[in-house]
Amino acid sequence: MHRYDLIIVGAGIIGAAVARECARSGLRVAIVEAGTPGGGITAAGMGHVVVMDDSPAQLALTAFSRGLWREESFPVSVEYASPGTIWIAADEEEMAEVFTKKETYARAGVHSQVLSAPALAALEPNLRAGLAGGLLVPEDGVMYPPAAAAYFLRQAKEWGAEMIAGRAARAGEGSVSLDGGLRLTARFVLLATGMDCALLPAMPLRMRKGHLVITDRYPGFVSHQLVELGYLKSAHKVAGDSVAFNVQPRQTGQLLIGSSRQYGSDTVAINQEILTRMLQRAEHYMPGLGAVSALRIWTGFRAATEDKLPLLGPAEGLSDDPTLWLAVGFEGLGYTHAPGAARLLADRLLGRASAMELEPFLPARLKGSAAGKALHA
């Protein structure tokens, strides 16, 4: 008899959300974390809970997950709010995309509203003049990720999950062995290790570096999460470096300025050239940003897959071990996806019916993928 039904390796927002979901569904859960819970990629990102429509599967999972975010009743520490996203159209070509995007969202049951140029200027007076308009998605959220992860973890423990501090040296075949020798057994082992592929080098993940800047407090300077629509063209193409205008208002009045995407850099060091391009892009959309005072700049890594969808479910195709499951590869959407991914995994583990399909996310689809080979060969 195994001690646990499920051992989760990694207590980032993903591991924490899965632990809570499984523990409250009655599974005996252990979570193994080598560092500070929520201190991995989860401590590095923006905290935007956003519906995205790169692909039908992404649209389905982001919309499903955002619905779950909205059902939570968070403590104030999580700073959850729904300022909404405004996708900004710089010119008429992008304005045409606004209408397409609205229709796509509507088909998925996601409410949005087209903004004319004057309506956009009225909502966000610090944007530059001459923009074409935008799309407001009012139900998108903003939160503070490490606090959300801590909250999921606290609830997981309340439902009986056990937190175990230590690094998993080996995982699979129904067991996890920690540095130092402790061996835990379970029916299933789930890797929620962020971008760390050490436990399963066949995970087809690439690191995509990003820069973020947090400013001092400027309450009212920005009221919605503002993202240039060109983001879809620049940030979500699979290859190459890119920057995009992406500014988020924090509850303190601080502004979080992004974003950049870069392959091929594995140091946390700030890249001055990319940072400069990113800030120039921000100033191009919002000239007043040139005069604000920045407090801190940092970088983080997104764990990217070839098709921009996460790896969720049995590791079949990447491993012969039937006890091994994965929840990795969330790229820039891991916060958004966390509750939805957790729900789908718990459904599958328990044999429950799901609100949506897990199939598009099954790891087996990326068997023999180029990214996996290039990185781990």
Next chain:
Amino acid sequence: MPEAMPEAQCVQIYLNGMPRQVARGTSVAAALLLHAVPCRESVKGTPRAALCGMGICFECRAVINGVAHRRTCQINCLDEMRVETQR
């Protein structure tokens, strides 16, 4: 104090809109302390004043002539300067 000082050695500034005289060469942080005006309020609304006095801690930020988050311990009062509590 300022009243007793010859005109030439004084500058006139405005603290939250109130005209005030301070000795030429007074830092804005000192002027705020002298007149018991907080330089800023914390996120939770509690008043703050200068701490290190040497440009390191950023506790002394205030709005000077409309520009937010200036470190007042590093800036001297000039005639007609307008200083506002940073909120």
